[in-house]
Amino acid sequence: MEVESKVSEFESLIGLDVASELVNVPYKTLVRQAAQGKFPAAKIGKCWKTRKSLIDEWFTERVNSRREKPASSENKERNR
Secondary structure: OHHHHHHHHOOOOEEHHHHHHHHOOOHHHHHHHHHOOOOOOEEEOOEEEEOHHHHHHHHHHHHHHHHHHHHHHHHHHHHO
16 A cells, blocks of 8 residues: 555656647757756656656746846845
8 A cells, every 4th residue: 555655646747749748839949958958857768758747846836936037136236
C-alpha cells in the first residue's frame, strides 16, 4: 500500500510539444529556452519533459516580474 500512495502522488511528465500548446509558444522556442535554463524542463534521453505545475509556476513568475518592471521604470523617471 505504501508504494501505491507514492505512485498516486507522482505528477505525470509532459513533452514540450504539449507544453508549447499550453502556453502558446512555439516548440522550438521552448526547447531553446529549456536548454538555456530559462524554461523548467529536463532532457531525458533525446526528449525534453516538464510538469504542468512547473509551467504554472514559471508563468506566474513571468507575470509577476512584468508587473514589477513598470514600477521600477517609473522610479527611474522620477529620479531624473
